[in-house]
Structures are given as C-alpha cells and as structure tokens.
C-alpha cells in the first residue's frame with residue numbers, strides 16, 4: 001500500500017512542528033512506501049489531494065493521510081476523487097478536533113499513525129455536499145463537508161473564529177476549542193434573525209416566519225469545538241441530521257446554548273427543531289454566513305444539502 005501524507009504545518013498555530021520528524025522516523029523504521037507533502041497556504045491541501053487521488057486505481061490503491069485540523073480535512077475531502085480503492089487516514093492536530101471526536105479517532109498522533117499503518121477497523125463514511133446560491137435559478141457553488149455545514153449564527157461564529165487573535169492565544173494555552181464559545185458569546189447579542197423555509201426530500205415544507213438563528217446540517221455529531229447539535233447523527237448512514245434553531249430571546253439562548261455541549265438542547269422543542277432527511281433546501285430571506293466544517297463558504301440565501309453517493313473508506317483504528 002502506498003501512503004500519501006498531506007500535512008498542514010500551521011494547524012493548531014504551528015505547535016506540532018516536531019511531529020513531522022517523528023512520523024518520518026516511524027515510516028522509515030517500518031519501511032513504508034510513502035510520500036509527504038506540506039501545505040504552504042489555503043488551497044494546497046485540496047490540490048494535493050486531487051493530484052494524489054487521480055493516480056488511484058484498482059491496481060494502484062493508496063491511503064491518503066491528512067495531518068492537521070478539521071479545516072485541513074475539509075480541504076482534502078474537497079479535492080479527493082472518491083473511489084473504492086482509496087483509503088483515508090487522519091492524524092488530528094487541530095484545536096477543535098470535532099471530526100476526531102465524532103468518529104472516535106485517537107487524538108494521540110503516533111497512536112493514530114499506528115492505526116493508519118495497521119488498520120483494524122475502517123468505516124464507509126459519507127461525504128456531505130452543499131450548493132450555495134442567492135436564488136433558485138443560479139447554478140451555485142458546490143462544496144463538500146465531512147462534519148457539518150451550517151447557515152446563520154454558527155457559520156458567523158466560524159467566520160469570526162478563523163480570523164480571531166484569541167484563537168492563537170487559546171491554542172497556545174491548550175484551550176483552542178473555547179475559541180468558538182467566546183466568539184459565540186461576543187456575536188450573539190447583535191446577530192439578526194432571518195425568515196426561512198426548509199424543504200426536506202422535495203416534499204416536507206416547513207416555514208419559520210419568526211426567523212431562525214441558524215440551521216446546521218450534520219454528518220458527524222459534534223461541531224464548534226464539541227457542541228453536540230445532532231446527538232443521533234450517524235456518519236455511515238444515508239441521512240443528514242439537521243438542527244434548526246428558531247427565534248428565541250437572546251438571554252434564553254444563553255441558557256440553551258451551553259446545554260448543546262451535552263446534546264440536551266433538544267428538549268427545547270418549541271425553538272430547537274431536529275430533522276433527518278436525504279436532501280434539504282433551506283431558503284432564507286436575507287443572505288447569511290455559511291460554513292463547511294468550520295471553513296468560510298461565503299454569504300448566501302439558498303443552500304441545497306445532500307450526500308455524495310460514494311463513501312470514503314475511513315481508517316478508524
């Protein structure tokens with residue numbers, strides 16, 4: 001088996017610079033057939049993943065391994081040409097680590113490497129796809145996600161967290177995942193609601209006239225550094241799980257939001273709506289921020305969300 005490693009040396013604010021050396025030592029020791037490529041900027045991981053997966057075939061199987069945070073995996077997933085002959089491994093070195101949490105991966109890099117080199121369990125993990133546009137007629141922009149994609153407040157928090165100076169400071173103090181919580185508290189009071197319509201599987205239409213705070217489409221269970229927005233999301237099934245939060249007093253949100261760390265927000269059934277579907281179209285009155293796995297996916301009015309047919313052979317342990 002050939003292994004192709006894509007490493008983002010800047011993830012978790014560059015704290016893991018020595019990791020690359022340790023990984024190389026282990027690969028040499030085990031005489032693994034491999035190549036390592038490091039990203040220099042945003043977009044590199046996507047390009048490298050595409051180039052590597054273009055070479056994959058039945059006679060030339062390959063394991064592509066991402067080393068970085070959830071943003072790096074998002075880029076890799078967006079570049080991959082999905083195929084049954086491609087396996088995927090992930091060594092998490094980010095701050096949020098929602099994917100590792102959601103799939104139960106080892107967060108200890110050398111242990112994760114050992115699993116990747118000698119896999120005992122692989123899962124056929126589904127990949128989400130989202131088309132964002134400003135009206136139904138537009139063709140729109142397509143992106144993939146593996147954890148979640150959100151529209152509204154949760155995406156606004158992601159957009160702000162990416163540029164946040166607090167993130168570097170919290171990463172340094174090993175509290176990186178709190179970036180999203182601090183940013184959420186900062187943005188909450190002034191964030192506007194927007195009226196929205198959600199159509200599930202082309203037939204089940206729901207209107208939210210009071211306005212929504214956000215709607216998140218989950219493939220795995222956690223986002224935003226550990227919020228369990230869809231406690232029942234299952235990455236290998238045929239469904240997307242949705243958590244849509246309708247307008248409620250901002251002070252009430254302060255009470256509800258922390259309960260989402262434990263998945264208990266679902267008891268607030270009048271404002272928190274949990275849905276499951278194969279395809280969803282969310283149309284909002286105002287354009288709102290969108291994210292895919294915490295990465296900025298623009299500001300748009302319409303999002304169409306579904307799953308790719310071909311799953312990803314993900315090495316779990």
Ligand SMILES: Nc1ncnc2c1ncn2[C@@H]1O[C@H](COP(=O)(O)OP(=O)(O)OP(=O)(O)O)[C@@H](O)[C@H]1O
Nearest residue numbers: 010011012039040042069070071072094095096097
């Ligand atoms: N060499 C690089 N220098 C700066 N940025 C890079 C580089 N390579 C990739 N990037 C960008 O860094 C961003 C953040 O990466 P990533 O999400 O993997 O790490 P993180 O932010 O530490 O982790 P998490 O998302 O789990 O909090 C991504 O948007 C990616 O495109």
